Amino acid sequence: MALDRLKSVAHHVTGTGPLPHPFDPLTNAEIETAVQIVRGEHGQVHYNAITLKEPAKKEMLKWLENPARPRPTRIADVVLVAPGGKVIEGWVDLKTGKITKWISLDGVQPLITMEDLQIVEHIVRKDPKVIEQCVISGIPAEDMHKVYCDPWTIGYDHRFGNNVRLQQALMYYRPHVDDSQYSFPLDFCPIFDAGKQEIIHIDIPEIRRPVSKAKPNNYHVDSIEKEGGYRTDIKPINITQPEGVSFKVEGRVLDWQNWKVHVGFNYKEGIVLNNITFNDKGTVRPVFYRLSLAEMVVPYGNPEHPHQRKHAFDLGEYGGGYMTNSLSLGCDCKGAIHYMDAAFVNRAGDSTTIKNAICIHEEDAGILFKHTDFRDESVIVTRGRKLIISQIFTAANYEYCIYWVFHQDGTVQLEIKLTGILNTYAMNPGEDTKGWGTEVYPGVNAHNHQHLFCLRIDPNIDGSNNTVVQVDATPGEGEVGSKENPFGNAFYAKRTPYRTVKEATSDYNGATSRTWDMCNMNKLNPHSHKPVSYKLVSREVPGLLPKEGSLVWKRAGFARHAVHVTKYDDEQLYPAGRHVPQTSGEPSRGIPEWIENGDASIDNTDVVLWHTFGITHFPAPEDFPVMPAEPMTLLLRPRNFFAKNPVLDVPPSYCSTPSQIASKSKVLNAADKISQLVVSSGDAECCKK
Amino acid sequence: MALDRLKSVAHHVTGTGPLPHPFDPLTNAEIETAVQIVRGEHGQVHYNAITLKEPAKKEMLKWLENPARPRPTRIADVVLVAPGGKVIEGWVDLKTGKITKWISLDGVQPLITMEDLQIVEHIVRKDPKVIEQCVISGIPAEDMHKVYCDPWTIGYDHRFGNNVRLQQALMYYRPHVDDSQYSFPLDFCPIFDAGKQEIIHIDIPEIRRPVSKAKPNNYHVDSIEKEGGYRTDIKPINITQPEGVSFKVEGRVLDWQNWKVHVGFNYKEGIVLNNITFNDKGTVRPVFYRLSLAEMVVPYGNPEHPHQRKHAFDLGEYGGGYMTNSLSLGCDCKGAIHYMDAAFVNRAGDSTTIKNAICIHEEDAGILFKHTDFRDESVIVTRGRKLIISQIFTAANYEYCIYWVFHQDGTVQLEIKLTGILNTYAMNPGEDTKGWGTEVYPGVNAHNHQHLFCLRIDPNIDGSNNTVVQVDATPGEGEVGSKENPFGNAFYAKRTPYRTVKEATSDYNGATSRTWDMCNMNKLNPHSHKPVSYKLVSREVPGLLPKEGSLVWKRAGFARHAVHVTKYDDEQLYPAGRHVPQTSGEPSRGIPEWIENGDASIDNTDVVLWHTFGITHFPAPEDFPVMPAEPMTLLLRPRNFFAKNPVLDVPPSYCSTPSQIASKSKVLNAADKISQLVVSSGDAECCKK
Ligand SMILES: [Co+2]
Ligand SMILES: [Co+2]
Structure with missing residues (x-):
């Protein structure tokens, strides 16, 4: 059948x-x-x-x-x-x-689905104890339809354990249905039991903070119109590819500029890139077996109860796939766009589809390389191109825009933009935030937090047997005047190969511009005689600020260090464990389990590199009522992988040689004829070739 | 007259x-x-x-x-x-x-002009001692027209001091006039006296390294055609602004999206941005009085004589303006372009012009902000725009592409791309680079080096009286279980205001994600009650790897620390001194002189922040024979500067409210109608609405 x-x-x-x-x-x-x-x-x-x-x-x-x-x-x-x-x-x-x-x-809670989330608000509104708290907060009982909540998994609360499926309801108020609720946070926190479908407890702070009386702070059209309207001086930029795009799609395999990559997607990680290869002059060379954002955690830094519970694992607890946006042409995506959909199951067992879950497009990437000979002005200018595979997911208040960017030169870039809205909490007029947050609007305390992502890299650098090497920029031995460093100018890349799991458990070091090379020690570059490798270049690598022994430290074991390396195991996909909601962190799931045997060899074998990176976010009023996107990026760069620059065969825009210039003979001029000079006429600007 | x-x-x-x-x-x-x-x-x-x-x-x-x-x-x-x-x-x-x-x-050498540089090669070719060395290197005396040199300032050589104007000639060979010389470095280094117009000395290494016999390694059209030709699968991307651009130019003042900035240019720094203001809802607020790249130094890390002399100050010794490229439409610059020229004097006293020295254009910047309400799918999507003021300069082998990027949200970004060609040195077959360089091609040793830039920021945050504050992400006091941090999750932004010059002499700290706020302590944000400020967010901040007391340490005093702050002085523009060639570093010029009085107050006064950032470059074969551009970036971000998100009035692409969705009424849909879906037909891809 x-x-x-x-x-x-x-x-x-x-x-x-x-x-x-x-x-x-x-x-x-x-x-x-x-x-x-x-x-x-x-x-x-x-x-x-x-x-x-x-x-x-x-x-x-x-x-x-x-x-x-x-x-x-x-x-x-x-x-x-x-x-x-x-x-x-x-x-x-x-x-x-x-x-x-x-x-x-037993004692395990699978992630919270959108359907799980949707129901909480309805129950909260009808709960007499919640209504009582709303009244205390200054909201009339008849206004409960104006009360909203963002349900979060409870994280972990020792009072309730993990046999009961729980959510904590972060409470808000909207004077009008179109008002942004994040300007009107409420100070108490109901706890919802998904089994009983009822509120089983309310956490009420000692100091009460009635709902703010400030005027609404919105970003929708009506409110902007009332505040003076939209600016009218932005002229359109049109991006077109009249001859089509430069990539081919066969099923879900993309073929672009020597790259081939299979674009997968799942409910937890969202985009998954598999079997990434690079055609190096006819030889198809494996680069990565699998790349994905495997987990993230957003710990908040306010020490007051119950804010320690605010540390969302957006992927493991809610799903970066489940929360993904259906993207829209000419809004989210500009240019010539290829979309892929995502299929899921709903609670009842029907299949569902998010249309346009993945956006695939090309962009001009500016100068790819250039050189001018100062003697004779012979020159080459070659423009670059990038291929971007992207998704955007909405995690309650926050939006995460994920861009996997492939470059012609063999670089893979992960760019993340953070936008959406700050998680907010109530504060009284004149109350001191004590440095744990920022008053971004009257009555609105946006707590300090970190966005820590865990990138799972399954390298396949010319084959499965790879070794991770820590690289630190290091001054040479010997002071000025010494035999080995007479002028004191010596420096080198100190290479520390990770032989065991314990050695590989490592932090970022800004002072040495630390990077990590994923090497195939069995294959040397023909010129440099160094192992072929890809280098992880990541500069936004804050440590986990919550202390050892804290709840988030226990639950998000992956975030304790910037890098962990494990031997490949089919079952090891999720660095905070497979079922994250309500894990106690005792024992810590995921990476801490996998690295228990610190002596396990990760030398010249099939390894996985887990990289935790992100930003520490101290909110400011410019982030509110909705945040301008904050970008963050990291690179995976080929080093000693290619015998030479792999983009020499990208057609240049202009190329002249010394002999052509000397003999005044014809040079290659393939300048884009669509670009135009701006011509200024009075106060209007227009364009002309 | x-x-x-x-x-x-x-x-x-x-x-x-x-x-x-x-x-x-x-x-x-x-x-x-x-x-x-x-x-x-x-x-x-x-x-x-x-x-x-x-x-x-x-x-x-x-x-x-x-x-x-x-x-x-x-x-x-x-x-x-x-x-x-x-x-x-x-x-x-x-x-x-x-x-x-x-x-x-006396004892001062002004920078080396292009005319100063051009002459050296001609003299080198005719010098009998150089010819002798070429013959020793395996080049017949009759082939001296195939010998080339990149003349560098000598840096400083104690044997010659600084009363004689000197250049060191880095020597190369070209089998054919169109061959890249950087594949054929020679091992000796003539020293040119500009006064005598002759070679006064040749530095000859103990171990000789005859010219490489490898085949040429080129990137010009003929060589690519011979190696299989150019790829043919890149379809054009057209970028147009049919209604003109969104910026206005009056003289050299740009007016764009609330920003106003005067675009200056000089022979040393290249682009200089002055009097940068932001119109905040009708109030023109000063932000920066002046921004420029004021200096840079590129120390090389090979300890062998005379490589310690290789540490070019590309701005102070050669001039980022003098070396700037004349940019070309549709090659260097794509879209709707406004150019500005640069005027200089030549040696004879004639005025000269570099056409199209500065490129000014807009780009789409992707998502500016987005939020979807998960309850009802009400959504706002607003796309961003950026304005880019750029130049590219050629420093002998290297190309530096400088992009000053203005964002609508008040952020100023400095992006630098490094391209061009590695400085190379000769090596014998089988010779060990000893970790001080990489064999990027047979016979070619590319030495380790750093690119350290010094950004001069003259802040004017709502007025001249500013204070620089160091900000470190810091865990709260107290371990788990303590009264002040019961759950161990507390963290905050530790703020250290710099009161004196000595306090401000500071390094980067990756562990605390250190940033620096330029604050106006006299003006508080109406909501957060924190001082209005701009935050320097810079993550590529290696320390100076050459040791204390080394020549570059002495000459490039600015590079000893990531940040210095000085009280404003009209005469303090150049952090390594005004005339950099042949400074001995005794005493160190520029910043070390200006910070001599460590107790000088920089508190709430007119200050200048000097920021040294950059990358440490360990070459690899993919950087050769010409380097794919390597990007680097830093941000100046408004924090507590605006009362709210300053881009709420940028017209959204799409905006719907809960009430519109509930009542099925018309929503704002301003999606770009030019974007198209890719339609796949067989192996050709084209686009369709
Ligand atoms: Co945030
Ligand atoms: Co370099």
């Missing part, structure tokens, strides 16, 4: 008929098939997630090497809540229609 | 007749006038530089406040070499035609 259905949907879904690529996310049809199989054996349940169980790497590498081999089986990884609240993890083999794993878990 | 000429040229030059803005660089006519005046009194001399002597700040601030006041006088700042080699500094008052300063300097 399942088989028949699968065959029939395969054709429907892929159009031209081929089976899904083994890395492809489950299609809607596959999700529905999985549900059908589960339903057949176990009846009605609440689905939390159905996603691709990615093929075992060993098997997958064999298939990638020879796609004529049997294709790895499609397996649906299912998380569901059975009647009575039991959490089940299962695998459904979509080929055989068999359930091959069915495990019931 | 001078007056008459000035009057007549003023009309010619400015067209509509107004006098130059006091910040405007000298025009060609003004330069010619200055020469005429000097010539009248002193006869024929060799001109090194004629540039605007910028008005005294005190006077200028008065004029800016009330432009009806008398305009500050135009003064030409002249550096010249009188017959006999005497270096003269003079001021020529262009209004009165009087020479108001005329000082003869």
Whole structure:
């Protein structure tokens, strides 16, 4: 049955008929098939997630090497809540229609879905104890429809443990339905029991802070019109590709400027990039087996109870895929755009689709390289191009814009923009924030916080056996006048190969401009005789500011260090554990478990590098009522990977040689003829060639 | 006489007749006038530089406040070499035609001009001792036309001191005139005496390294064609502004998105931005009085003699303006472009012009801000724009692309791209680089080096009286369980105001994500009650790796620390001194002189912040034979400067409110209608709405 259905949907879904690529996310049809199989054996349940169980790497590498081999089986990884609240993890083999794993878990809470979140506000509004607190806060009982909440997982609260599924409701008020609630935070925090579907407790601070009487602080059209309207002096910039784009898409495999990359997507990590290769003059060289943002945590720094519970794991607790935006042409995305959709399951077991979940487009990247010979003015100017694979997800108040940027020169860049709205808390007029936050608007305290991301890098630098090397810019031995450093000017790149898991547990060092090379020690660059490598260049690497032993320190073990390296394991995908909500951190899940044996070898083997980076955010009024995007970036750069600059064959815009200049012969001039000079006429500016 | 000429040229030059803005660089006519005046009194001399002597700040601030006041006088700042080699500094008052300063300097060498550089190669080729060394290197004496040199200032060599004007000739060979010489470095280093116009010495290493026999390694069209040709799969991206640009230019004052900035230019610093203000809802608020790259140094890390002399001060020794490229439409610059030219004097006293020295254009900047309400999908998406003022200069082998980027949200970004060619040195087959460099091609040793820039920030945060505050992200006091930090999650921004010059001499701290706020302590943000400020966010901040007491440490005193703060002084513009070539560093010029009195107050007064940043470059083969551009960036961000997000009035692409969604009423949809979906048809990709 399942088989028949699968065959029939395969054709429907892929159009031209081929089976899904083994890395492809489950299609809607596959999700529905999985549900059908589960339903057949176990009846009605609440689905939390159905996603691709990615093929075992060993098997997958064999298939990638020879796609004529049997294709790895499609397996649906299912998380569901059975009647009575039991959490089940299962695998459904979509080929055989068999359930091959069915495990019931105790003391574990799967992530909170949008459906889980949506319900809380309705229950909060009707709860008599909440209404009582609203009245105390200065909101009439009849105005409960003006009360809102952002439900967060509770994080962990020792009073309630993790057998009961809980959310904490961060409370707000809207004088008018269109007012931004973040200007009107309430001071108490109801706790919602998803099993009972009721409020089981309210955390009430000792000092009460009635709802602010300040006027609303909005960003929608009406409010801007009332404050003087929009600026009218921004002239359009049009970006077009009349001859089409420079990338090809086959299924979900992108082919662009020597790069090939499979674009996956799942409910937790969002975009997953697989099997990234670079065609180096005819040789297809593996670079990364898999890249993804695997986790993040946003600890808040206000020491007052219950703010220590505010440390959202946006990926592990809510899902960077589940929260992703449906992107819009000409708004989120500009130029010539290719979209990909995302398929999920809902609680009832229907497949759902987020249209335009992933945006793929090219951008001009300015000067790729240039050189002028000062003697004779012979010159080459070559412009660059980049390919951007992006998504935006909304985590309650915050927006995270994720840009995976491929450059022609072999660089992979991860750029993240933070926008959206600050999480806010109530404060009384004249109250001292004590340095734990900033009054960004009257009555609005935006607490200090960090955004710490964990990038999972599964390197495949000319093969699976790789070694991570710490690189520190270091002065030479010996002071001025010494034999080895007579002039004192010597410096070098100090290389520390990580042989064991313990050695690899390392922090950033700004003083040495520390970087990390992922090397294949078995292959040397033909010129430099150094191992081929990719270098992680990351400069926004704050340490975890909460102290050792704090709740977030225990739960977000990955964030204790900038870099961890582990030996590859198919089951190790999530650095804070697979089911993050309500973990106590005792023991710490994820990376701390995997690095328990510090002596385990990570030398010249299949390794994974986990990199924690991000920013510490001390809010300011310019971040409110909505934040201008704050950018953050890191690079993965080929070093000693190529025998020479790999972009010499990108057509230059202009190239002349000394002999051409001397003989006044024709030079290459491929300048873009669309660019124009601005011509000023009075106070209007226009353009002209 | 001078007056008459000035009057007549003023009309010619400015067209509509107004006098130059006091910040405007000298025009060609003004330069010619200055020469005429000097010539009248002193006869024929060799001109090194004629540039605007910028008005005294005190006077200028008065004029800016009330432009009806008398305009500050135009003064030409002249550096010249009188017959006999005497270096003269003079001021020529262009209004009165009087020479108001005329000082003869001893033991000082003004910067090396392009004309100074050009001559060395010709003399090197004819020098018998150089020919002898070439023959030893394997180059026949009849092939001296294939020998090239990049003349560098000598830096400082104690054997020769600084009374004789010297250059060191870094030697190369070209098998063919179009071959890149950097693949064929020679191992000896002639020293050129500009007074005698001859080679006075040759530094010859103990170990000889004959010229490489490797085949040429080029990037020009012929060589790429021979190696398989150019890639053909890059489809054009067109960027147009059919309704014109969003900025206005009046003289050299740009007006864009609430910003106003005067764009200056001089032979040393290149672009200088003056009197930067932001119109905050009708109030024009000063932000920076002056921004420029004031100096840089590129120390090389090979300890062997004479490589310790390789530490170019590209601005102070050669001039970021003198070396600037004439930019080209559709090559260097894409879109709708406004250019500005640069005027200089040549050695003979003629005025010269570099056309298109400065490129000014707008770019789309992606998402400016976005938020979606997860309850009801009400959303706002606003796209951003940036204004870029850029130049590119060629420092012998290297290219530096400088982008001053203005953002709508009040952020000023400095982005620098490094491209061009590595400085290279000869190595024998099988020779060990000992970690001081990388063999990037057979026989080519590219030495480790740093690119350290010194950004001069003259803040004017709501007025001249500013204070610099060091900000460190810091965990709260007390461990987990303590009274003040019971949950261990507390953290805050530790603020250390710099009261004295000594306190302000500070390094970067990656562990605390250190930033520096330029504050006006006399004005508090209405909401946060914190001082209005601009924050320097800079993450590429390596320390100076050469040791204390080394030549570069002595000469480049500015590079010893990431930040220095000095009290404003009209005469303090150049952090390594005004005349950099051949300074011995004894005493250290520039900042070390200015901070001698460590107790001098910099508290709530007119201050200048000097910031040294950059990268440490360990070369790799992918950087050769020409480097893909490596980017580097820093931000100046408004913090507690605005009462709220200053870009709320930028027209959104899309905006819907909860009530509009509930009532299904019309929402704002201003999506760019030019963007298109990619449509795939077979292996061709094209675009469609
Ligand atoms: Co934040
Ligand atoms: Co470099």
